[in-house]
Amino acid sequence: MTTITVDSFTTSADGTRIAYDLTGPTPGLAPAIVVIDGVLAHRLPVTLAVASALGDRAATLRYDRRGRGESGDTPPYSVDREVDDIAALLEVTGPAALLGISSGAFLALRAAADLGAGVTGVLCWEPTYDVASGEPPTDPRMIAGVEICVEVGDPGSAVELFLDVVGMPCGLLPRMRESPSWAGLEAIAPTIAYDGRILAGITLGHRALMSRWHQITQPALVADGAASAASVKRAAESLAAVLPAARRVTLPGHGADVPPEAMAEAVTDLLRTVGGP
Template sequence: MTTTTADAFTTSADGTRIAYDLTGPNPGLAPAIVVVDGVLAHRLPITLAVATELGDRATTLRYDRRGRGDSGDTPPYSVDREIDDLAALLEVTGPAALLGISSGAFLALRAAADLGSRVTGVLCYEPPYDVASGAAPTDPRMIAGVENCIEVGDPGSAVELFLDVVGMPCRLLPRMRESPSWADLEAIAPTIAYDGRVLAGVALGRRALMGRWDTIGQPVLVVDGAASAAPVAVAAESLAAVLPAGRRVTLPGHGTDVPPEAMADAVAGLLRRTGGR
């Protein structure tokens, strides 16, 4: 029977406590996969379902990125500190593959470039940016606009701004605000800007990923769903094309809300490529 641990904690290089749980065999008894969530997400039920579906095929570690859930946060934010968080988690699992979801895909790729052999492979599920487009990786409102809202003590407006950035119709906002999950979104609203900086780092800065694709030699699966929107397919194809060991996988009949068993099979396929059982 597959079991999930209660919350455990590790400590990042700057002293921040990072909360995580483990599903499957104890570390070292099976290949490991670390789930890297996207914007406004932390340890979602779907990733627990994927971990349960993997069962004894993998040790699955899910964690709260800094500033979310039960993890701490130490200012000032930097993407480097999130890489330190992953390094601390890899001390728990040993060398492991990463499952990066949406914007988390680019954080996972940054970790693969920075941490070398400690990251054995990456599965990028529906990365949100077409790396061949030449467009800015992120809307400036996702950083400056969100940070301004947080500074004046209005996290709800920060969430609304992000939802506008991703194209959610305004008519749906009242229903969103009335939902039980709205308070949780407000609680982690500052981290929207963190993901904005992760995305900006794809093309900007001295360590931009666009100048470092050839350093990511680990196997990478770029996965999308056949029923997803056309821009998702374009982004997946563009990312797979620039990675030395990249391969695109499209899950037939599925969209963004992929069934856990299909995602688990994709993860198992990556683990086989990295030498896992």
């Protein structure tokens, strides 16, 4: 029978407490999948639905990335620390596949490169950046602009700035500010810059992912939705082309609208590839 453990915690290498929940069989008795959310998201209802659809086929661990939900946050931020968080979660599950959503896909790939055999496979759901484009992977406002807004105590403007970066029409902002979810977005506004740094790390720095694709030898699925935008499809195709052991898959729907059962089947497909059910 599927069970859910709520409000469990582990501790990362720098002492930060990381909150997670676990759905399905006891880790070690079934393959495991760790869900890595994208920008401004944590433990979304849709990923709980995917975990429920997986049932006893997999132990599904969802967690609050540092600075979100019930997890702590220890400055200064670095992508290495987020990889350490994943390593701490793998102490709970044992070797596991990673499901990276949107910008979380690139954190999953960084973890796959850094953690080696601890990561058994990666499912990249609608990655946000076309790695073949030659364009900068992130708008500078997503880092410096957001950090300035947060520093002066205006997290709402940080969220607005990010929404402008991703192209949300300004006419929708008043309605968003009045929505019940707005306070939650402001609470995790500092983490927008964290995702900005993850995206920047695709091409920048001495450990840039762009020079490490060959190290990500784990089986990978790069997935998008049948109704997703052409830019999303281009990004998925470009990423699948550079990963040594990647396959492409397209699921019905798009984004958060993909049927949980379809995503669960994609996860199961990946787990079969790495020796699961």
